[in-house]
Amino acid sequence: MTSILLADPRLSRLSLNTATTNRWTLREAVDGAARAGLPAVGLWRDRVAEAGPHRAARLVRDAGVRVSSLCRGGFLTAPGPDGRRAALDDNRAAIDEAVVLGTTELIMVVGGLPAGSRDVAGARRRVAERLAELVPYAAERRVRLVLEPLHPMYCADRAVISTLRQALDLAAPHAPGTVGVVVDTFHVWWDPDLAEQIARAGTEGRLAGYQVCDWNLPIAADALLSRGMMGDGHIDFTAIGRWITDAGYTGDVEVEIFNADIWARDGDDVIEQMVDRYLTLVLPSLRPTGAIH
Amino acid sequence: MTSILLADPRLSRLSLNTATTNRWTLREAVDGAARAGLPAVGLWRDRVAEAGPHRAARLVRDAGVRVSSLCRGGFLTAPGPDGRRAALDDNRAAIDEAVVLGTTELIMVVGGLPAGSRDVAGARRRVAERLAELVPYAAERRVRLVLEPLHPMYCADRAVISTLRQALDLAAPHAPGTVGVVVDTFHVWWDPDLAEQIARAGTEGRLAGYQVCDWNLPIAADALLSRGMMGDGHIDFTAIGRWITDAGYTGDVEVEIFNADIWARDGDDVIEQMVDRYLTLVLPSLRPTGAIH
Numbered sequence: 001m002t003s004i005l006l007a008d009p010r011l012s013r014l015s016l017n018t019a020t021t022n023r024w025t026l027r028e029a030v031d032g033a034a035r036a037g038l039p040a041v042g043l044w045r046d047r048v049a050e051a052g053p054h055r056a057a058r059l060v061r062d063a064g065v066r067v068s069s070l071c072r073g074g075f076l077t078a079p080g081p082d083g084r085r086a087a088l089d090d091n092r093a094a095i096d097e098a099v100v101l102g103t104t105e106l107i108m109v110v111g112g113l114p115a116g117s118r119d120v121a122g123a124r125r126r127v128a129e130r131l132a133e134l135v136p137y138a139a140e141r142r143v144r145l146v147l148e149p150l151h152p153m154y155c156a157d158r159a160v161i162s163t164l165r166q167a168l169d170l171a172a173p174h175a176p177g178t179v180g181v182v183v184d185t186f187h188v189w190w191d192p193d194l195a196e197q198i199a200r201a202g203t204e205g206r207l208a209g210y211q212v213c214d215w216n217l218p219i220a221a222d223a224l225l226s227r228g229m230m231g232d233g234h235i236d237f238t239a240i241g242r243w244i245t246d247a248g249y250t251g252d253v254e255v256e257i258f259n260a261d262i263w264a265r266d267g268d269d270v271i272e273q274m275v276d277r278y279l280t281l282v283l284p285s286l287r288p289t290g291a292i293h
Numbered sequence: 294m295t296s297i298l299l300a301d302p303r304l305s306r307l308s309l310n311t312a313t314t315n316r317w318t319l320r321e322a323v324d325g326a327a328r329a330g331l332p333a334v335g336l337w338r339d340r341v342a343e344a345g346p347h348r349a350a351r352l353v354r355d356a357g358v359r360v361s362s363l364c365r366g367g368f369l370t371a372p373g374p375d376g377r378r379a380a381l382d383d384n385r386a387a388i389d390e391a392v393v394l395g396t397t398e399l400i401m402v403v404g405g406l407p408a409g410s411r412d413v414a415g416a417r418r419r420v421a422e423r424l425a426e427l428v429p430y431a432a433e434r435r436v437r438l439v440l441e442p443l444h445p446m447y448c449a450d451r452a453v454i455s456t457l458r459q460a461l462d463l464a465a466p467h468a469p470g471t472v473g474v475v476v477d478t479f480h481v482w483w484d485p486d487l488a489e490q491i492a493r494a495g496t497e498g499r500l501a502g503y504q505v506c507d508w509n510l511p512i513a514a515d516a517l518l519s520r521g522m523m524g525d526g527h528i529d530f531t532a533i534g535r536w537i538t539d540a541g542y543t544g545d546v547e548v549e550i551f552n553a554d555i556w557a558r559d560g561d562d563v564i565e566q567m568v569d570r571y572l573t574l575v576l577p578s579l580r581p582t583g584a585i586h
Contacts, residue, residue: 118529124485153446155483156527157510166485190448192417192459217450223512234449236411 007037013286014278015068017042017211017256021267026051028267030063036271040068042211042254043101045094053100060101068252069105069182069209070098073145076130077111077123077160084130087111091134098143105208106138107146107182112157123160128170131179139178146180146208147171151187153223164188164197171206180208183244184256186215186227189235195243202247210244212237212282213257220260227258230277241285253282300330306579307571308361310335310504310549314560319344321560323356329564333361335504335547336394338387346393353394361545362398362475362502363391366438369423370404370416370453377423380404384427391436398501399431400439400475405450416453421463424472432471439473439501440464444480446516457481457490464499473501476537477549479508479520482528488536495540503537505530505575506550513553520551523570534578546575 016033018024018041024032026047033041041060048056048070060067073094076087098106110127113120131145138145147167150159161167164181171179181201188194201207214233220226230237255274262270309326311317311334317325319340326334334353341349341363353360366387369380391399403420406413424438431438440460443452454460457474464472474494481487494500507526513519523530548567555563 113527118527120483120529121532151446152444152483153512156508162483162485169485190413190445190455192455215449219446219512219516221514234406234411236413239414 007039010279010283011037011275012039013251013253014038014275015040015042015252015254016271016274017071017254018044018047019071020255020257020262020274021270022258022263024267026056027059030060030065032267032271033065034063035268036275038065038271038275040066040252042069042071042252042256043067043103044071045097048097048101053097057101067101067103068254069107069146070094070101070103071107071256072109072148073106074108074159075111076108076127078114079117079122079126083114087130088133091130092137095134095138095141095143099141104142104144105146105180106143107148107209109148109150110159110161112155112160120155120160127160131170132173135174135178139175142177144178144180144208146182148182148184149187153219158224163191163193164201165193168197168200168204168206172204176205180206182209182211183207183240184211184213185235185237185240186211186213189215189240194240198240198243198247202249207244207247207249207251209251209254210249211254211256212278213255216259222260225258225260227256229257229259229262229273230255230281237281238285241282245286245288253278253286300332303572303576304330304568305332306544306546307331307568308333308335308545308547309564309567310364310547311337311340312364313548313550313555313567314563315551315556317560319349320352323353323358325560325564326358327356328561329568331358331564331568333359333545335362335364335545335549336360336396337364338390341390341394346390350394360394360396361547362400362439363387363394363396364400364549365402365441366399367401367452368404369401369420371407372410372415372419376407380423381426384423385430388427388431388434388436392434397435397437398439398473399436400441400502402441402443403452403454405448405453413448413453420453424463425466428467428471432468437471437473437501439475441475441477442480446512456484456486457494458486461490461493461497461499464497469498473499475502475504476500476533477504477506478528478530478533479504479506482508482533487533491533491536491540495542500537500540500542500544502544502547503542504547504549505571506548509552515553518551518553520549522550522552522555522566523548523574530574531578534575538579538581546571546579
């Protein structure tokens with residue numbers, strides 16, 4: 001536990017999402033986070049699967065860090081009884097993994113249009129229906145299903161939840177402790193309705209996560225890899241961070257960057273830059289208004 | 294005028310935007326449209342500039358077609374007095390060109406973040422301010438400034454208007470005959486709020502244009518060239534077309550496709566396919582509910 005005790009208190013909310021150091025194994029990622037004095041990691045299920053959930057949980061514990069969230073459940077849009085069953089089975093497994101890993105937050109990327117379908121309204125209806133079916137299972141295990149609005153450029157192939165307003169509307173029928181939302185700057189920075197919906201998420205008690213990375217241009221050839229290091233792109237982290245803070249969010253801040261250039265670099269070097277950018281661009285906006293530092 | 298008199302009445306609302314046949318000169322485009330029996334063309338200002346507005350107007354008239362809209366005014370977000378003056382001058386010139394060309398509809402692509410700026414709220418404020426400055430000039434000349442929401446993936450570099458709701462909010466202070474909105478399926482198909490906002494646009498009398506093309510994947514290496522031929526991508530033209538029709542829109546339907554593969558093809562061949570896709574995928578949804586055909 002030495003790494004936590006000696007850690008810089010300014011990093012007490014900073015979490016390394018394993019997608020940022022994509023070439024690292026789970027053990028390398030948790031060790032890298034601990035070495036840098038980070039208290040938490042956000043885990044992707046592929047990394048967890050490599051070790052198996054129980055061994056993954058032990059690796060994390062042994063490194064003296066905690067799990068800020070598990071990515072991802074979701075992909076709820078497939079039609080028909082087989083599609084429904086597969087989605088529910090996979091999400092129940094993800095909920096179980098979250099329990100084993102000791103995190104309450106399961107990030108949900110809800111899925112795009114089924115192959116050959118153009119019925120986005122139908123896909124959105126299925127998300128609502130399957131979410132309702134998962135809620136009792138998640139609630140029993142005290143895991144929160146955290147809806148992630150993805151950038152509209154992923155609506156066809158990744159997630160038919162495209163705005164924070166829509167995520168909150170989908171969450172509305174359920175208890176805030178069981179269905180929340182996450183704000184990922186990359187996905188929502190452009191939204192003219194963002195300030196209002198972040199405030200609403202706070203009021204409704206659903207703000208379950210804050211993920212930061214930048215919007216770089218040009219869009220990468222593989223559009224999934226367009227995410228950039230904070231400060232390298234066009235996002236105003238001060239404005240969004242203030243809205244998040246004013247909404248009462250005091251939880252972890254995950255850095256999740258899919259970017260081929262960053263993946264090609266040394267992991268420790270990436271974390272060092274990430275810490276530096278976090279301290280200068282993100283952390284100042286996370287202090288409650290009027291707080292003295 | 295023969296081409297119009299003999300034209301297929303089913304094409305009475307179909308307009309070829311010159312961006313679709315990008316390698317064609319203005320004369321080639323208007324002749325190509327006329328040959329195919331299309332009654333209208335949507336003009337980009339670069340094509341107009343090649344001929345000069347007066348000669349362009351004559352070319353269009355001689356071919357027996359009309360101008361459905363002029364693309365584009367806008368780029369209103371530059372800061373400072375010089376940025377303001379340049380934007381106002383350019384937009385007044387565009388309004389004058391629209392008058393010469395005989396179209397009432399000037400499509401406005403409002404511009405992205407100024408170089409080095411991350412202040413999207415500030416850029417949006419400047420759009421509102423400069424729009425207000427342009428309105429009297431446009432109103433005197435009976436030209437409508439038609440705000441175009443662009444896909445959020447262009448928010449940083451092309452247009453800080455990202456949703457139809459936002460466009461309608463920006464238009465609200467002004468008379469519907471002077472500030473309208475255009476629905477371009479590529480830009481707005483993903484929006485969970487689209488049906489409601491199209492209905493609102495109808496109620497408020499601001500629906501000034503309907504542009505169709507598809508959302509293809511993967512996103513093109515040059516993201517501006519991702520637009521696809523109707524039917525090749527993921528958009529449900531039936532649903533959107535019904536909303537447009539139910540909102541009372543009876544105007545032209547422009548096909549505007551930026552796509553390197555389509556640009557490489559023979560223009561007549563592209564128009565033939567475009568007419569075919571329009572008749573099968575778009576036109577049926579444009580008939581008023583209850584109409585007998």
